[in-house]
Amino acid sequence: MYKSKKVVVLLTSLADISAAVDQFNTHQFVEFLDQLVRINTTVPPGLHYSDFIAIISPRLEALGFALQIVKIPDEFVKQAYPMVEGSRINLVAIKDLGQEKTITFYGHMDVVPAPNEGNEKWRTDPFKATLKGKRIFGRGVADMKGSIAALIIALELLQKLDLKPKYNIRFVACTDEELGGKSGVYHLAEQGFLKGTIFCMDALMWDKYVVGALGDLLVEIEVVGMSCHSGLNFLGINAIEAIVPILIELLKLRKKVEARRSTVPGIPRPETPTERNMSPMLNLSIIRGGIKNNIVPGTCQLTIDRRLIPEEKIDDVTLEIMEAINRGKAKSSAKDVKVNFQYLYAPLKVDPTTSEARRMQQVICRVNNIKSDTLQQLALPASTDIGFLNDILKTKDIILRGVANASSNPHGVNEIVSLVDIFTFIKEILLFLAGDDLPATR
Template identity: 30%
Template sequence: MISEGIPADRGARSLAGAFAAIDAMAETAVEDLRKMVAVDTSFPPGAGYDAFADVMEQLASPLALNCERVIVPEELWRAPGSHGSRTNLVARRRSGKPVLGLYFHVDTVPPAPGWATDPLQLGRDGNRLIGLGAADMKGSIAAALLALRGAQQTGLPLAYDPMLLLCTDEEAGLYPGVRYLAEQGRLEGHILNFNGSAMPRIWAGCFGLFTLTVRVHGKPAHAGEQRRSGANAIEAALPILNALAALKPVIAQRTSALPPPPQAAGPLAGSLDISAIHGGQCGGQIPSLVEILVCRRYAPEEDFATARREIEAAIQRAADVLDVEIILTGHLMPTSDPGGPHWPRWQQALSAGFGYAAEDFARWGASGCSDFGWVQQATGVQEVLLTGLGKPDSRIHAPGESTTLADIVALAKSVLAYLAAEFRPELSPEAITPEKDFA
């Protein structure tokens, strides 16, 4: 039990008292999430980051967090289909304690066809909260705010100064915000990454991802005159599509030694997907341009440059004499083994919030991606703690994405336990000394 060994005179200022405060204030997290979901931060194009920073400043300021906007220069992230300021928000507290970075990506994927409700209006079905980004990962931001609100209301002494990193362009962006922060030396302490699941997981790392935009150019003409003067770009792109389709099963045979999730049917493997096609305008006009978005997930054992050349070579062979452009529009490096000295304490904190037993935990990776490969490369720090709200039934990136209030509360308690000075100090590499006098 969390209250075990805590003197009664600490009262509400104990972790048990803060947990009770979280339970009592749970509905504030729902309202926070409602405000966040209402801001369209879908990427591409990534045009809503300034508006989202406005909302987060309003939510963070009452928690005594000082906010600073850090903007990624446009020349670093500019790519077809992207526009708007890349505004990252750093909200932090400074008291001289060790720093815990709380990382969130604020972008979502665009809403897929098939939503039964407005994806930008938080819906509620009993305990379930439904909206774009509810699980990935605006609900996690709401959980962290709830944790800090519980600490503030009860005066709970913390072992770490929290630093919220609210970052842009994780969803396959060319230059994610956390990469820029890392390369600018703006990261401190160790980091808790919320781009994961609400499950008893010990993170083993993840795949990398890159996207290529393939532009096939034709010649516009009246549809009735195409034999004399036109060149149909969509029809010209068919050999390229066939070449990519032929390459797909070849890549799928390349498996990784990264341990797969418990629910996986087999080893994790590379993948190639044709994710989007755009071209043409009307029936009376020969289409002059078609754009194909190609998505490649690659294992930590693979080399990015080699994987990219393989796809580009297949496209060029199929294109023959066509006018074709191939543009790198997104890249996330693989995250190598993120284990480190803080993981045992974080595992205990997850158990405190969600009620997991030690035997529930398993170590596994994912073919899903993270922008923390860039952080590892820029900082030389391998350790990354992982958490989040993802579950098999969360429908992340699909219509009806959702989380539950119960999981938001449990995650808030896990975060607060890890921040608290009194929680398992013997497991802290910083040699935390619990405060004896709460007066």
């Protein structure tokens, strides 16, 4: 950037942006991320959201963002997530620059638990951002406090370099994504806080463009039998045996379900390496029965993880599962079968042809030196609370990009993020927001 009293030459090319980012002090970023990681926002219980917001708010205010705290009604939270504690406080940051279009950056503040003993022993303190070589360790550095820190640093560089964004900018820092997001982005979307193109930073840094994600339905089944002494088993009803007909019907359903294909490209299966479209999944994930070897088990619990493709409707999915359970129940000796459904995440479908999606694809190619005709489109095999926005906002104008990579091990022990990926993401944000040598945004 060259300044005089009358002339300002803006750094809007990739070369100039890259040079500015490469000069940024690595330790300043690590110190900022460390502040965020030290705030234990593990959910459940999901405490300390206000402490997290207190760290990022002054930096956003210094950039000219108007801030609004959105508290989710306690009665709604108790009904949606009875296991949590404390208030659900979300942050909305708005900077109106008089542009025709708006970008809303999305991030979630919560993290999953970080066990730190036995086989789950960390190399470092999980609630500190620890730099080792060119990698940062800590719970949430990849999912997704690293993305939030990178965005704020990018916005600070945007101002420092006098770059002119081509969009009005919003940022929402939300609660409880790891539980489903209904007390976070779901509520904010319903209340109208998300505008324009949604930029979800809870995603990967890779050589692909994300065009969707699976939905997630949790199914809990309890088969009720009758306990008794194992030496008098004819007096009882073995709940483990009673669940077998239900398991058989569910496995039959699984074959039917997983034969379906989405129009959205996904990760190919080993047996069909050329078939790239997503398919739904039905997983028998947890089974519990019995308390002692000499007691006929009186109950048996089964948990199902059902992943949905965008073409599926939740009502149809729950109906076919219930029908399979009832077919098994009719052949079972169970006294009762109890079923509970929890719709955790909706499937997501992204439109890769919107002007902002095309712009972001160009950004990814330019920053990462990828030929545009080789950039592969792919859906995530995981789920995200952003999926609900397809229905709430009636939009597919959604971008998914973040700092995690395939080796980051989010949700696992020794979660890491690469400094290279962090600074690549910062470059992508700057080029996307302000780059001139890209296709027009209209």
